[in-house]
Amino acid sequence: MERLPRLDYTGQTTSELIACKNSHSIDSLLCAFEWGIQAKAKAGPAGEGSLTGEERLVLAVMALNREVNNGGYDQFFVNSSRRFVPIIVDSLRRIGCAATAAITERAIAAL
Helix, strand or coil: CCCCCCCCCCCCCHHHHHCCCCCCCHHHHHHHHHHHHHHHHHHCCCHHHHCCHHHHHHHHHHHHHHHHHHHCHHHHHHCHHHHHHHHHHHHHHHCCCHHHHHHHHHHHHCC
16 A cells, blocks of 8 residues: 655645545644644634634644653653643543543543
């Protein structure tokens, strides 16, 4: 199977990003969504408070994926990603990741 190229986020709209789902790697599209959401938060006076629940979900799940794969749950809990601890289990359940939600819930309980 041929590897799809990565997509760099350059301000594309949601529709433009979704249109790339067959031409670019999914992980790069997810990163592009994350970067776009982060840009929105930085641009607004309310910061992350201006984000929708769905946008916060994307940031939380992407942070968990990145941190746990890089240094484990400890890294998720000690880095700035810890701000997502209150919403991460529900976020994982909302996207159908029940097993990961259960593991994450146990990791939180072990703190």
